[in-house]
Amino acid sequence: MFKLIRKINLEALAWLIGLLYLALINPASANHFSFCIFKLLGFELCPGCGLGLSISFLLHGDFVNSFHAHPLGSIALVILIFRIFSLLKKAFLRSFSIEHTTT
Numbered sequence: 001m002f003k004l005i006r007k008i009n010l011e012a013l014a015w016l017i018g019l020l021y022l023a024l025i026n027p028a029s030a031n032h033f034s035f036c037i038f039k040l041l042g043f044e045l046c047p048g049c050g051l052g053l054s055i056s057f058l059l060h061g062d063f064v065n066s067f068h069a070h071p072l073g074s075i076a077l078v079i080l081i082f083r084i085f086s087l088l089k090k091a092f093l094r095s096f097s098i099e100h101t102t103t
Helices: 002-007 010-024 051-059 063-069 073-102
Strands: none
Touching: 010 051, 010 073, 051 063, 051 073, 063 073
């Protein structure tokens, strides 16, 4: 089990947990915690605000509300999924090559 944990990239794990959270929350709910520093400081305009909500709507199949929350949500989701796969692929290929060079 510890070998598996060492193989998993922490960045990939963070992105996976974030996407899992967005998949499990109810995006239509009005009460969402925000990690946005601008919003926490009281600023109204932030170019990234709504991106997480947009991805959450996408993961729930609500494409119209996703676009209304942030028009770049679908692009961000594709980029995140690509990043996760590339990190995991790199980690597993590296561990695979290490295992075979030691045997």
